[in-house]
Amino acid sequence: MRISELSAAADVPVATIKFYLREGLLPAGEAVARTRSEYGEIHLERLRLIRALTGVGGLGIAAVRRVLRAIDEPGTDRLDVLATAQDALPPVVDRAASAPRAREWVTARGWMLDDDSPLLDELETAWAACGAAGIGVDAARLSSYADAVESIAEVDVRAVPADAVPAVRQVVLGTVLVDPLLAVLRRMAQQDRSVRQATRD
């Protein structure tokens, strides 16, 4: 299809497609004339993926590029799939310079994490923000959340295919695109629980 048809099919302006082409996020079409390229299903799919990542995923262009590179050229060592995938993701929050409280909590929890995992510094930052807001997220409440999050991670890990290439794809996209899905479900479940509690009272 022509670029105008690709634009219509993906509901993305031609100028935006040209920007993605220039930025190397979208592979070039097949040149069929001096001023015309032909695009196919892979371009349409890639375009939809970029829109999902920039829209729902909330990623900037640099983060999208890193994610797509991880998907297109993943490491092939099965054990490194998760590390490869998580390295491609932008941090959830700024990283604290040190993470004494997060480290202590994770150790008590018994989670098997690398000692120098940047996630510890992210947990420190996110937890400190809850502290600054005075919303009572102590170690016990964090553990209650962690119990539920372990079930989420079980679902995540079960969904990862055995082969390395689709596995990296699943982990990267599943992490960044399911986060907002979970946030919406959380607000829904809060409403449901709240209505049930009010009618029970």
Added chain:
Amino acid sequence: MRISELSAAADVPVATIKFYLREGLLPAGEAVARTRSEYGEIHLERLRLIRALTGVGGLGIAAVRRVLRAIDEPGTDRLDVLATAQDALPPVVDRAASAPRAREWVTARGWMLDDDSPLLDELETAWAACGAAGIGVDAARLSSYADAVESIAEVDVRAVPADAVPAVRQVVLGTVLVDPLLAVLRRMAQQDRSVRQATRD
């Protein structure tokens, strides 16, 4: 304390504090001289809260203003606390124009939601993005996630105090600031599960 001392205590530049004052996010200090105002603990606390919301919470200034207004002048009808709070929050994702798939799934799930809840349109968008990325989030996997998210919402709802004013505060801040905390915990739990699985194999 002077504005320079407030700046040092909160680790926020004086120019930023002046911006928050102009924008009405921070209440004015007490004028003690023609060119000097005195600031206190409430300013320091409010400043820390604004930083948590703009940093970890990822909110823009307009969203922060709406959140702070909801906290400062909440409705007092207990049943409306959650609605008041959720209305003050920015949408997680853009809202779809219609939500046939989300509506069907929520109905099957039995969640008690308003028929015209904007969360349905947000779920439709977030779910469609997973579809565009081809990561296999079908209704069954959504339900597995929902099981875990219900446990999270139980923790959320249990943490809400009985009085309306602190209740709105807890729901608003707890929703926006715990989302990133959960996202970090999810990545940690994925690593933990993945390592355990690899050593079990």
